[in-house]
Amino acid sequence: MGAMLSLFTFLIPNHKLIPIIHFGSKIAHVTVRRKDSPAVLPTDDDHISLNKRSSLDPRSDESKKPSEKWMSLEELVEERVPSLHRPFRPSWWLPNGHFQTGYTVVANFDSVDHVTYKRTLLRVLDGGTIGLDFTPVTPVRDQDETAPVIVVLHGLTGGSQEPYVRSILATACLPKADGGLGARAVVVNFRGCAGVPLTSPQFYNGGNTDDIRTALLYISAIYPRAPLLGVGFSLGANVLTRYMGEEGSNSRLRAGVVLACPWDFVRNSARLEGRWLNRVIYSKALARNLSKLFSKHIATVKSFGPSVLMDHLPEALALKSPFLKDMDGNVTIYCAGDYPHTPFRSADAYYLWAGGHWKLPGIQVPFLAINSVDDPIVAEIPYEIASKNPWVCLTTTRFGGHIGWFEGPLFGRKGEPPHRWMKKPVLEWFAATLDITDKLGATGINEGNPRETKDGFEREVGTRWVGYRVLETGIQIHANKSDLLQGL
Numbered sequence: 001m002g003a004m005l006s007l008f009t010f011l012i013p014n015h016k017l018i019p020i021i022h023f024g025s026k027i028a029h030v031t032v033r034r035k036d037s038p039a040v041l042p043t044d045d046d047h048i049s050l051n052k053r054s055s056l057d058p059r060s061d062e063s064k065k066p067s068e069k070w071m072s073l074e075e076l077v078e079e080r081v082p083s084l085h086r087p088f089r090p091s092w093w094l095p096n097g098h099f100q101t102g103y104t105v106v107a108n109f110d111s112v113d114h115v116t117y118k119r120t121l122l123r124v125l126d127g128g129t130i131g132l133d134f135t136p137v138t139p140v141r142d143q144d145e146t147a148p149v150i151v152v153l154h155g156l157t158g159g160s161q162e163p164y165v166r167s168i169l170a171t172a173c174l175p176k177a178d179g180g181l182g183a184r185a186v187v188v189n190f191r192g193c194a195g196v197p198l199t200s201p202q203f204y205n206g207g208n209t210d211d212i213r214t215a216l217l218y219i220s221a222i223y224p225r226a227p228l229l230g231v232g233f234s235l236g237a238n239v240l241t242r243y244m245g246e247e248g249s250n251s252r253l254r255a256g257v258v259l260a261c262p263w264d265f266v267r268n269s270a271r272l273e274g275r276w277l278n279r280v281i282y283s284k285a286l287a288r289n290l291s292k293l294f295s296k297h298i299a300t301v302k303s304f305g306p307s308v309l310m311d312h313l314p315e316a317l318a319l320k321s322p323f324l325k326d327m328d329g330n331v332t333i334y335c336a337g338d339y340p341h342t343p344f345r346s347a348d349a350y351y352l353w354a355g356g357h358w359k360l361p362g363i364q365v366p367f368l369a370i371n372s373v374d375d376p377i378v379a380e381i382p383y384e385i386a387s388k389n390p391w392v393c394l395t396t397t398r399f400g401g402h403i404g405w406f407e408g409p410l411f412g413r414k415g416e417p418p419h420r421w422m423k424k425p426v427l428e429w430f431a432a433t434l435d436i437t438d439k440l441g442a443t444g445i446n447e448g449n450p451r452e453t454k455d456g457f458e459r460e461v462g463t464r465w466v467g468y469r470v471l472e473t474g475i476q477i478h479a480n481k482s483d484l485l486q487g488l
Contacts, residue, residue, distance in 0.1 A: 009095045009399065017087035019370075019425075022394040024387035027072045030366070032080075033435040034067055068437055073366060077393055080432035081368075083424035090399040091406045091418050097374030098277075100401025104487030105285070109163035112416050113170035117160055117187070119475035122218060122468040123199070125457060130211050131189040131196035132218070133160035133477055140175045142182040145225045148434055150185040151253065153212065153236025155403065157289040157484050159194025160187035160477065164233055164259075164403045164487060167420045172427055181430060184223070188215045190236075195477075198297045201307035203335035206235050206265065207354030209243040210465045216252040217451060217460055218468055224444050229430050230256040233403055234377075234488070237261035237369075238356040244367060245359025252448050254440040255366040255433035257426050258356075260403045264380045265351035271379040273325055282377050282402075283323040289484045290327045291317060308334045308343055357382035361389055365440045368393045368429045370422065372400030395425070403487060 009017075077084060094100045117133035124130060139147075150172055154162055165187060174180025189196045190204040191211070204211065219228060230253040232240030237258035244251050262268050272278050295317055301310050309331070316322075316330035329347035336342040344350040360382060367389075371381050373396050386394040397405070400421070408418040433440075442448030450461040459467035 009090055010092050012089075012398075014087040014089075017089050017398055019084050019088060019395050019397045021074075021077065021084055022383055022387060022396070023074050024390060024392075026390045027074050028366075028390040029070060029072050030076065030436045031068050031438050032071055032076060032432075033437050034069060035435075073391065073393060076432055076436075077429075080435070081425055081428040083421070083428055084395055088397050088399065088405065088421045089407060090404075091408055094401075094404070094406050094418075096399060097372060097376050097401035097404070100372075100374075100399065100404030100406055101282070101376055101487075102401075103406060104164070104401065104404045105485050107163075107417050109166070109417055109486075113163065113166035115160075115166045115169050115173070117477040118473070119477050120218075120473045121196070121471040121475070122214065123471050124211065124214050125459070125465050125467045126202055127200035128191050128202050128211075129197055129199045129471065130191060130215060131194065132215055133187040133189060133194075135169060135185050135187075136173050137476075139184075140173065140180075140182055142175050142177070143184065145223070147226060148181060148183045148430070149219060149223050149226045149228050150181075150183050150430070151212075151216065151219060151228055151230045152185060152187040153230070153232040153240050154187065154189070154193070155234035155236055156286060156488055157193060157293045158233070158236075158486070158488070159189050159196075161194065161482075162233075162486060164420070164422075167423050168231060168426055171423060172430070181427060181434075183229075183430075184226070186215070186219055188212060192293060192297050198300045201301055201304045201309045201335075203294075203309070203332075205332050205336050205350070205354065206238045206262070206356075207242060207350075208336055209239060209246060210463075212239055212243050213460065213463070213466045214468050217458065217466060218470075220252050220444065220448070221451075221458065224446075227434060227443055228253050228441075229433065231426060232256070232258045232261070234260045234262065238263070238265075238354070241356035241363075241367075241369075242354075242359045244365065245356070245362035247442075248362050249364040249441065250448055251363075251365055251441040252443065253365065254436075254443055255368075255430065256363075257368045257370070257429055259370050259422055259426070260375060260378055261356055261369060261371065262378050263355060263357040263382050265355045266348060267380040268378055269325060269347070269351055272377060273323060278376050279323060283325070284321060285485055286324040286377075286488055287322045287327045289488060290324070290331070291319075291322065292484055294331060357385050360385050360392060363389055363391050365391060366393075366429075366433045366436070367391050368395065368425070370395045370397065370425065372397045372402070372405070374399055375402045377402045397421075 333344035457467040
């Protein structure tokens, strides 16, 4: 009956379409700038660290100024993130997760959400290269050195030109007067993705956080006074969750949002591979993207000489119509280079290690997670673990698919694709967390883990693989058609 009703979403009452927000029994409290007060970034001298006062006791309000108020994270969401308290009604012609996800893959988004980038290539300590795509290429009128910077992590084989990435950044980087945040943005393209050259036999996976640490080390150096905000999609959401959980209050991001995070890789893989429709459509589509991406780099991998990855890559690419677990079990478990636990014994061993849900308890800055319960790729959501962290706001929608969340009529913008609902809560959440005047995370070049310059690399002290040197900057990036399926 529920499946049939999903085909007629216009019949569902509004109150049943309001997202469900999951908070635990304890909720963090923060000091928030009143809406009519000017925005001024907090400094160490201005405020007591939230971790040094009773962050769960709303009565400990001794340092509050007239322009500020003390409120719980739940109250902040209720007041400043209104889209989470209003119904999300999917487009009538995209009535469930399969339609929403399918449209994400096949639709043409070239006419909307135009974003231009300039790329910086960083050589990392193991010889690999990551590509950071910066936008806007020229500052908007209300940007200064304290303008927020949104740091983006894309999905499995995506990059900065993914429509779901552009849907957020096209608005976020507008001037405030035009409905934006006046923000800068940096998309961290995984190794070998989006035209980033592969310069070592190490790719990426869903659990390795060294490259995002390296990217943030660089971004915090060039924008030392800017608050950094993180947003991750699908696989990138998992990497972002793991980073923020591992760093805790030492995170260089003062807040984060994750969309369609796959969380528990073991259980979600079992659901993906165990259902016929999901296995033959989505698992194969994800595997096909990975296979095509690896195929583009096989000649380069060969040029590196003998490696664990080269020992297994040809065999994996020879698989006929593989599923995602086949690719993970034949390539991903070997491609993480000299990283703890690698190579993994099996895909399941990798999945057990990589799950982002294990890292949720460590997060100590505001963190919003949004999943759709009809997502055909992500079926298991960690409600119980999330409820134990007062900083986590886990939200689920009844519809939306995998990074879909399309709403509105068949042609929403003069014959263009419909809007994505997810943009509204993401931008509202960022605006709300920017109004928090407590010191959150480790913003700035002099905060967080110490850094040093050694052997021509800027390095994070106490880590083995976190460090970079700049190879090239200012590379103009243009949207190019890819043979990979978009939206995944």
